[in-house]
Amino acid sequence: MPRSMIELPYQIEYLSILDEEGKLDKELEPDLSEDLLLEMHRAMLLSRRLDERMLNLQRQGRIGTFAPVKGQEASQIGSAAALDESDWLVQSYRDQAAAVYRGQSIESFLLVYGGFFQGNQLPEGVHNLPVAVPVGTQTLHAAGLAYAIKYRGDESAVMVYFGDGATSEGDFHEAMNFAGVFQTPVVFVCQNNQYAISIPREHQTRSKTLAQKALAYGLPGMQVDGNDILAVYVAAQEAVERARSGEGATMIECLTYRLSLHTTADDPTRYRSEEEVEQWEKRDPIPRFQNYLQEKDLLTDQKIGDLEEEIEEQIQQAVDRAEEQMKELEAEALSMFDHIYAEMPPYLEEQRQALEEVLAEKEGA
């Protein structure tokens, strides 16, 4: 029999719990504590206001280029909330909502985007990797980290973020393959925000979903409404559990949308219509979740108003601290020689001394 059909799993599960009209699927509603729900809401709102503030700072020339999160808050907070402190988050350059939620400070991001590498120092005990910029490369670090966790017999999971564009990069496929072969505890979270700068999702792949890429590597893949934080949380929770219990990796595709710019150097009107953006604004994850919490009597307009004020104050304090630190750090250019190696080799010491002399001369002049 030269020709026959090989049976393959070909269905991709799609999950939505709270739709854009605010309609809730009661049967799928997760039983989350009041504290967690409010914490996630606060983290989303904080990220949105931080975006706005950073955009202002960038336009005023007080910080440099950065990538706003706007629109993807549910994908990030919903997934990061499924992690424990001992789990790892491997991030890319648009993931500050989750990174801050996991314990990185707001001012650390302001420092980095203000041009100071000192901001990349992580607080003790925060198991995040620093931002990886080259698209998709961080997926392999997650695969290796997870291998090491498994080798050590630890029960942590690794979550790695990447976008729709990253699924065209070889590293993404290699990482999924590695995680599949060695059954390592990774949760691959694709924030499909529909664009890789100007290239729309359908120009990245002819596949109907991105989640189905997982099937080729023998991994479960699922697609969720990435603007529905309940759906993201449920999917992430299941995947993290699977990872911790030794069942291996999962890929989650969060269907979301980048409501703002690729980075502050980008003009999206060149490649997408206002109508399209308006359509997605109706699906904004924050009002949707807010309505849900109001319906549950966990939030009132008054409480939201108070929270907005509190967040504004929190951001203002972080901006003040960051600007103060930047002023102090301006004179620390010699620190560019730090942390290149554990021990500075003699030729580097020579170069450092040469710069020190140049700087001293400048000061004297």
Add this chain to the structure above:
Amino acid sequence: MPKMTMVEALNLALHQEMEKDDRVIVLGEDVAVDGGVYRVTEGLLEEFGEERVIDTPLAEASIIGASIGMAVYGLRPVCEVQFSGFSYFGMHQIESHAARMRWRSRGGYHVPMVLRTPYGAGIRALEHHSESREAYYAHTPGLKMVIPSGPRNARALLVSAIRDPDPVVFYEAKAVYRAFREEVPEEEETFPIGKAQVVREGDNLTIITYGAMLQPSLEAADTLDEEDGVQAEVIDLLSISPLDHETFVNSVNKTGRVVIVNEAPRSFGPAAEITARLVEKSFWYLEAPVQRVTGYDVIVPLFAYEDVYLPDAKRIVRAAREALSA
């Protein structure tokens, strides 16, 4: 002391380090069941099991990228890329992450990994199996680049590389793998990374070299002694980065004449950097123009002409006579 080939000496280093430290794991293509295509990892699977000796999928970026993740978690991965000509599949991981993780995280994370890979011509191999591209790695801040020249220093340097807190690219000369045997002590031996070694003393001329080029350089030194009555000092760099210029500057300040030998293409290669440092630090001691004997700036030819491409003792003697006649 047992006499070993470089392959056996490297194998000894891996065995002993894995025995000592359960953070050390080995990964790569064909490294476990097959023991590596050059047999450097032979017997490790049987002794340490498949969790520590990992046959990976055929994907160099995976081997290197996953090693970075493992190192961040506290392991000491020793990964193998089967031929250095295929390491470019993972070059972005080396340049963008292995070399930068310590810097990027301000010392919070570091990447104590070793990337072992065979390099160089002289074994009648296919295209992509003969190059000498150490300059790529030596040019990258945050990396260390080590090239042993024989069994004993290969073993000592591999042990040091495994214990080093920073990422080390470890080039193994295919032409030296089984070329000769040397006594290698059973007991532990290390050699500091970033230190060169004077392997032959002399007052008339300095030959600076490393890796597979050490043997023809020593041969040339013997010829110069026999035919010209010239005593050449031969320096084996061992580490390309950090480059130990102190050792060769001291020697050139004594001899005033220098030949630099590397198998890599000439332009922007290690010999160029060595020349620059000599111009900066030994200018007033130089009695003749610096001579470079290197590979040509061409693609390494297939093996019909590879012996013509490779620097040999004859070319080194010629260059030395140039330096001596000036």
